[in-house]
Amino acid sequence: MSPAAAPSAAPRQRRKEARPQELLAAALEVFVEKGFANSRSEEVAARAGVSKGTLYLYYPSKEELLKAVIRHYLGDEVAAGGAEIAQHADDDPEVAFGVLARWWQRMYDSPASGVFKLIVTEARNFPEISAFYVSEVMVPGERLIGQMIERGIARGQLRPATIAHVTHSLLLPLVMLCLHKHALGACMHEAEDMVDPHRFIDDHIALVVRSLRIDAPLPK
Amino acid sequence: MSPAAAPSAAPRQRRKEARPQELLAAALEVFVEKGFANSRSEEVAARAGVSKGTLYLYYPSKEELLKAVIRHYLGDEVAAGGAEIAQHADDDPEVAFGVLARWWQRMYDSPASGVFKLIVTEARNFPEISAFYVSEVMVPGERLIGQMIERGIARGQLRPATIAHVTHSLLLPLVMLCLHKHALGACMHEAEDMVDPHRFIDDHIALVVRSLRIDAPLPK
Amino acid sequence: MSPAAAPSAAPRQRRKEARPQELLAAALEVFVEKGFANSRSEEVAARAGVSKGTLYLYYPSKEELLKAVIRHYLGDEVAAGGAEIAQHADDDPEVAFGVLARWWQRMYDSPASGVFKLIVTEARNFPEISAFYVSEVMVPGERLIGQMIERGIARGQLRPATIAHVTHSLLLPLVMLCLHKHALGACMHEAEDMVDPHRFIDDHIALVVRSLRIDAPLPK
Amino acid sequence: MSPAAAPSAAPRQRRKEARPQELLAAALEVFVEKGFANSRSEEVAARAGVSKGTLYLYYPSKEELLKAVIRHYLGDEVAAGGAEIAQHADDDPEVAFGVLARWWQRMYDSPASGVFKLIVTEARNFPEISAFYVSEVMVPGERLIGQMIERGIARGQLRPATIAHVTHSLLLPLVMLCLHKHALGACMHEAEDMVDPHRFIDDHIALVVRSLRIDAPLPK
DNA sequence: GATGAATGAGCGTTCATTCAT
DNA sequence: CATGAATGAACGCTCATTCAT
Incomplete structure (x- = not known):
């Protein structure tokens, strides 16, 4: 059913709980690929399937995201x-x-x-x-x-x-x-x-x- | 006056020939210290003892400087x-x-x-x-x-x-x-x-x- | 409060749709007045009542703005x-x-x-x-x-x-x-x-x- | 004898006297071609066959050159x-x-x-x-x-x-x-x-x- | 909560102008 | 006089962060 990304199979509640992990995974991916200073927080959000603003709901800054x-x-x-x-x-x-x-x-x-x-x-x-x-x-x-x-x-x-x-x-x-x-x-x-x-x-x-x-x- | 800060001791020509090397040394230092994306070209110039503009007299861009x-x-x-x-x-x-x-x-x-x-x-x-x-x-x-x-x-x-x-x-x-x-x-x-x-x-x-x-x- | 300076009167959506036209009008004004090369993109933005960054949300460069x-x-x-x-x-x-x-x-x-x-x-x-x-x-x-x-x-x-x-x-x-x-x-x-x-x-x-x-x- | 530019046939003295005219001609050419704001004073100098510094010996600024x-x-x-x-x-x-x-x-x-x-x-x-x-x-x-x-x-x-x-x-x-x-x-x-x-x-x-x-x- | 339009500080780069040679 | 290396103010553009919806 879910076209590409399996996560949509999970109900919203589950996704919300999984968010931090997904954001961390996306951030790791982007930071490692481009380097921290060269990474745009919007790209991290996009890879996690959320918007820029949502990222800041979970981590107060790019630097804190890196530390996390x-x-x-x-x-x-x-x-x-x-x-x-x-x-x-x-x-x-x-x-x-x-x-x-x-x-x-x-x-x-x-x-x-x-x-x-x-x-x-x-x-x-x-x-x-x-x-x-x-x-x-x-x-x-x-x-x-x-x-x-x-x-x-x-x-x-x-x-x-x-x-x-x-x-x-x-x-x-x-x-x-x-x-x-x-x-x-x-x-x-x-x-x-x-x-x-x-x-x-x-x-x-x-x-x-x-x-x-x-x-x-x-x-x- | 002060012997240390007497750039006039080095004639123009002499400085000009030495510049590229000095800039490369400064750039290496800064790039290694902060990471390339996080380095400000002005800091590279400052560590080489010149102004921002001078850097661009020798290398056409920050990226070319890195390659050099x-x-x-x-x-x-x-x-x-x-x-x-x-x-x-x-x-x-x-x-x-x-x-x-x-x-x-x-x-x-x-x-x-x-x-x-x-x-x-x-x-x-x-x-x-x-x-x-x-x-x-x-x-x-x-x-x-x-x-x-x-x-x-x-x-x-x-x-x-x-x-x-x-x-x-x-x-x-x-x-x-x-x-x-x-x-x-x-x-x-x-x-x-x-x-x-x-x-x-x-x-x-x-x-x-x-x-x-x-x-x-x-x-x- | 003051009726004139009440941008909140225009809802976000409404502004967003009108922006491109407003920016084009402002750009025409400034470009014609000062000449393209002599125009600062910040002034175009200011005359359209937005900040520098907003301009680049709608047009990817000053040159593209001119063409538009x-x-x-x-x-x-x-x-x-x-x-x-x-x-x-x-x-x-x-x-x-x-x-x-x-x-x-x-x-x-x-x-x-x-x-x-x-x-x-x-x-x-x-x-x-x-x-x-x-x-x-x-x-x-x-x-x-x-x-x-x-x-x-x-x-x-x-x-x-x-x-x-x-x-x-x-x-x-x-x-x-x-x-x-x-x-x-x-x-x-x-x-x-x-x-x-x-x-x-x-x-x-x-x-x-x-x-x-x-x-x-x-x-x- | 002179390979391309005839002016070198003229003795230095003549050239010196002709300078202002040559600079004006070069400036007109460049300003008309690129627009004033978009013209580099170095290019004006180059087209007149002199160095940047020499231009400033005759005209105190780019703006004064335009007026001239x-x-x-x-x-x-x-x-x-x-x-x-x-x-x-x-x-x-x-x-x-x-x-x-x-x-x-x-x-x-x-x-x-x-x-x-x-x-x-x-x-x-x-x-x-x-x-x-x-x-x-x-x-x-x-x-x-x-x-x-x-x-x-x-x-x-x-x-x-x-x-x-x-x-x-x-x-x-x-x-x-x-x-x-x-x-x-x-x-x-x-x-x-x-x-x-x-x-x-x-x-x-x-x-x-x-x-x-x-x-x-x-x-x- | 989630979004994405808006902001503005920050940095790369250019270029008129200066001045030691 | 002539040069061109050096300067630094200015400007295009980016992107982390905010906040009205």
Whole structure:
């Protein structure tokens, strides 16, 4: 029945409740695509299927909308994911890193991957956002990975190493992959990019783990 | 009178020749700091010590200025550096990767490191910039590293691996480090960031190489 | 409160529909007064009683506004008038030229008379405008007059003559009168200008007709 | 020897003396072509073969340059021509009007014909120019023609008529022809314009005279 | 609530004018 | 005298935000 957009199937009441989420999704999309300063709030509203005025009924300004987008996509989705990984932190590294890989693969596939671009772009313009990201996402995230590695070292499965460095070696490419998806990746021809993201995530984590494994190398 | 504020010390001609470079440096600074769309051309001019109008004597529009910034800092500086690395591509991996590390350390220290942020931020808005970066920087750069690794494999010094993946594992954190410097890094207190960039560059490259070394692991 | 300054008397919808016409009228006024290049779009808006931004809600640029002004005041008003004259083209020259005279008298009195100044001023800057004027106004207008004269000749009421020249002798002063109204006429004291426009229009047309009448010359 | 522009053949001294005239000629050209407000003083300078700065050595501002252009091309050239016509004012109308026709033909061919466009365009913006034109050109010019006609009437060669109207019928098309040359005429294809200017000038004056001739009309 | 017409501060760009060389 | 680099006021246009309907 509904011609194109399924949402019209939902009664008005449901739509009204879903509005904030729809607005956040539309805002994420536009902000990531064009950059925050270059995004017109009218386009955000249009993509959410409402008028400009309605946007301001839910968020008092473009800047507050940005903050809400970031809080939503980092606070809820990432935190939830972090908890999942934390559950497996005590498992065998093989298993724990597998969980980690699958989490990043889902993150890469999700529109939420765009928030990293927003963080990189807007961190200096909105200190509040930086502070939120650092304290709520970066520090806990790095601590989580750091603990996984420390535990592996403690168990004698991994060789000693500078935790912070290894953590960065592990995570930075995964973040960068998400950035790439929404930056150059979005304007390259399909065939130009030689790397399959999911396989790269697996391979990269394996590469880092391999370089850390105590029993790994076992020379010729 | 005051020695510092004596522009008359620099004769007109001398200033005129230096202007383009000064403007590019100022533009890089402002664009990286605020984002391109959020930068006022007057601020670029002011940081270069000239008036708004003067900027337009050298670059016909803000957009052309951006392209010139990117061409200059990627085309000239990076290309020159790439040549240096290429010279050592045939040396022992240990040496070659050492040259690579030192090149990235210089890049990180230089303001040119900011171009990576511009690329990530503006790629989708300026396809011309993406095309330039991909064909002039990304592809040659990845090919260079790829060849270094392939040569190591051919010599039996490195184990076989998916070149593109390893290349990304090696390079993405270095790029990300540059992004970080101009994004979150610029709004964190000194002590908050646990990682020394130069040491991380060395460690990270070593980590990747170690995971590739045939004889690498060498137990505790 | 004050009856004059009660814009709320006009409901939004009503205003919106009237806006384009109001803006065109204001634009004609300002463009004719100051010249297009010398007109500030803010002044056009102000004379229409709206703000700068509102102008751009209806016309995408100052140049498009100019084109719309010319299309409106020539396309609509002139074309309509042309049809009226055409109806009388077959009547006795006396009658037909009388209709013509009254049409030019109304044109002179109307603000639309200013478009001739715009055409003269802007023809070279906007070829599109020239083309429109030539094909939609000048050529049909001259043809109309030309046919009136040819018919008079065919009937033996007027002596043979170079149609194009006579047409110009007839029309150019009428156009020039409109130019004068908005040029020098607008900055001369009332009494300085000795000529009453309506009477001149009658007299001029009579003068041209008299020189054409077959029964007029009668050689010495 | 001189590749394109003959003036370089003239020694510097001569050029220096000729400068003001060259600047006025260049200014007339550009102002007539683009309109005063739309003309860049740099282009005027360039067409005169000098730099922007030099222009300001001779005329203190763009506005003063405009006034000088108008004073020069109306004051000198027109006044001189007026005197010539005045000499023949007492001759037979046939002769006097012949002199008038040849004067307008020369005016039409000369770049000076462009001043009429400047007058029409800028009269309202520069009252000083209007006043000059009215008192130095328009009034004397109309008086001259008026006297020619009055004399013809007094001699019984021309029938009585409203002098001011006849004068306008005679002159306005000639002025309009000059305007046309620099407005629509400049952007029409050769063949589009059916009228040969010189022949039209002759024909138009003849048409007006014919309608005035005492032996002409002789009603039924 | 929802709309979208209206506002006006803000910024990119131009160009008349100045002045060190 | 002549130059052309530099200036900065001015103006076209955009878009976040408001508010009458």
